Amino acid sequence: MEYKITDSKVLVTGGAGFIGSNLIDDLLLNGNQVVCLDNFSTGKRENLEEALENPDFKLIVGDIRDKQVCMDAVKGCAYVLHQAALGSVPRSIADPITSTEVNITGFVNMLYAAKEEKVKRFVYAASSSTYGDHPDLPKVEHKIGNSLSPYSITKFVNELYAANFSKIYGIETIGLRYFNVFGRRQDPDGAYAAVIPKFVSSLIRHESSKINGDGTYSRDFTYIENVLQANHLAAAVPTERIRTGLVHYQQEVKDAPLSSSEETLSEVVNVAYGERASLNELVVSLKENLSQYDPQIREIQFDYGPAREGDVPHSLASIQKAKSILGYDPKYSLQRGLKEACNWYWENA
Template identity: 70%
Template sequence: MNYEVKHKKVLVTGGAGFIGSNLVDSLLDNGNTVVCLDNFSTGKIENLKDAQSNPNFTLKEGDIRDRNTCMEAVEGCDYVLHQAALGSVPRSIEDPITSTEVNIIGFVNMLFAAKEAGVKRFVYAASSSTYGDHKALPKVEHVIGNSLSPYAITKYVDELFAKNFSDIYGIETVGLRYFNVFGRRQDPNGAYAAVIPKFISSLMKHESPIINGDGSNSRDFTYIDNVIQANQLAVAVPTTVFKERLKEYQNQVPGVPGISEAATISEVFNVAYGESSTLNELVNLLKEELNTFDSLIAEIPVVFGPERRGDVPHSMASIEKGKVILGYKPLCSFSLGLKRACDWYWENLN
């Protein structure tokens, strides 16, 4: 059975951002009442243009670092989808203080507010950066390495707090470790822009995309529709079903920590497509897709720059845990996602 969130009240933090705004639209389409909390440090009001015409949508401008703001935003909500964070490994290296304040203090504020409000389940954006220097592929949720950046540390600390709150206070928490999400509304501009929109924007302007390193680094690129599905499932799978499937997964996979009958749900899941592509392969595929709009793009050369500090060389996820417990099955392949992304950027950036 494929579970969805319907006719509930849901708070989406960071709801004006790339992932958050797509979640907002999906929830509204399912007849939910949605509250969006965002301070617009990285989110954009134009991402909410469709939502703002819906009577079931409320926008609250505020910062998760303010506890009272969090308490007000979550009042009366059944669920929280916590997407608010300061992303980017390079940003966290340049300014670890702000990343820590937002990603840890803000996270705990929101988690505490959800507990106080009696929220049924708290689903939050975790990160594949948590795997750090662990080299084995594919990445499985219960095996991680040493963190390689302040950002990675903040996201792992969030997981620890979520588990602790579940153990102490009984609030159900689910972390979704996103792997290189891309798609419509992802900002191609700025120093910390993600690689796919940045490459698309460069190619559309007939500028050479800049690859950090020799292009052999690989990523498990994940289209936004797969992330929406994972969030819906993470909220909607009933507790009894969740625990039954968790036991099934534990019986299948050696070394997975057990859960007692009375234990409160607190799990993390990889959200990915389950395959990897190198940055060189990515650029070639983007050229092929964009060539249908502009034949000159195929001839644009690539520029190779230095490796970035804190980057993980290779990343590919096992999505078996999500399949077994959540019923997660990626809706969109990497190649189809690239096509949809290129179509969207061509229509919206030109």
């Protein structure tokens, strides 16, 4: 049985962004009342077009750096899905102060507001960047290296605060370490655009893009539908079911740390598909998909530039823990997701 959030009031922070707006549409489809808190710093009103028509949706334009705004937004909510943050490794290298204020102070404000409101569970967007320079592949949750950017520090600090709040205030928390999410509505523009929307939109315009490095760097690209499933499960799977899953997981992965059943639930899991593709392979797949709409796209050549600071060469998730404790079962492979994403970008170009 797959657990879902239904008939509940849910706060989605960062709901005008890529992941948040997809979550909101899905929550509304499942009969929830949804509150969105966003300051539109990177999100867009057009991402909320459908939601704004729905009487079960409420938009609060505000900043998570303001504690009172967080307290007001969470009133009456059973769950928080905290997505608001300034993403992007290079953005955090260019402006570490703002990334720290939003991603750490804003996070703590929201977590504090959630525990004051006694929400059932606080689910938050963590990040695969927390693995830093740890060499192991696939990445397992309890083995992390040194951070390679201010962004990855902020995301790791979120996990520390979540665990600490669970311990001292008794709020259940689950962090979802997303791995390179892609899909409809991900912003293709701007200096900090993610690689898939950036490449797709330049191919549609018949423009070449630059690959950082020699194209052999690889990522566990994760389609948005898998992320939606993970959020539902992280909020809705009963605590006892998670604890039983943890016992199984700890039997399978002998060096995984034991978590005590006396303590309030606080876990972190990888959210990915569990396969990796290199940037060169990605470009081939994108061209293949898009040339169905426009055959000339197949001929477009990409340039190569230096590797980017803060980037790890390879990333691949073990999704064993998410499977064991949440019953996570991602349905969208990279190829299946790319087909849908390319179709969406083509139709919305």
